[in-house]
Amino acid sequence: MHRVVVKPFGKDRFEVVKEFEVSLCGLNFIVPKGFISDGASVPRIFWSIYPPYKSEYFSASIAHDYLCQKAYSKDDYKLADKVLKEAMSELGCSKVKTFIFYHACNTFHVVKCFLKGLK
Template sequence: MKLLKTMPTRYPEILLKKHNSGKSDWWEVVQPVRVRCSLNDYGRFMIPAGYVSDFASVPQLFFWLIPPHGRTANACVVHDYLYEHKPVKATRREVDLFWRELLKQCNVPAWQVWIMYGYVRAFGWVNWKN
């Protein structure tokens, strides 16, 4: 059973494994990920191996409406990293718009994109300031 906890799960572009923090919703990036991003002068930034994300911070009660992983996984890992480490000189609004575009590229249904985007715009300032 321990082997299953460390076995990587592959989402379309980011190799992840369950993080051994004791929390069921934390995942760790296994290999560094290069992300194309028009928000900085270099046109990209790197998410290092070992970075930990909870994907979308959705209360379990609403998983049926907005799954915290699956199609949204890649975009949410990128968004979490941008909020925490701010590797680009961009406003929170610009980062959120970039995330919204990533969600669309991951084929997340438009209605889910708008719910997630609206939630982040309304409450994301709390995490942005930390």
């Protein structure tokens, strides 16, 4: 997996400056130039352990954010979470870190979909 190219955008966000091609989980998509992301959406209390901008998983976070922004159903969020998991593995993240990120995102999305009534 290639690394995403970004530049700072405002206080805590980044803008993709070069199209970012992703091929994971049988899915091929392009994160377009100009896409804005906050990196990994880690609660601030955990930033000392898992900083949101860490290059180790930043590209996976951008791909995940893009898919979540396009999600309209539980299945869309499940796929986005699977892409995050596979991307983190391909980027060489530890199995423990990948497990934590995947399950944190998946749990958040299950609750979000329940509260919004998404099917």
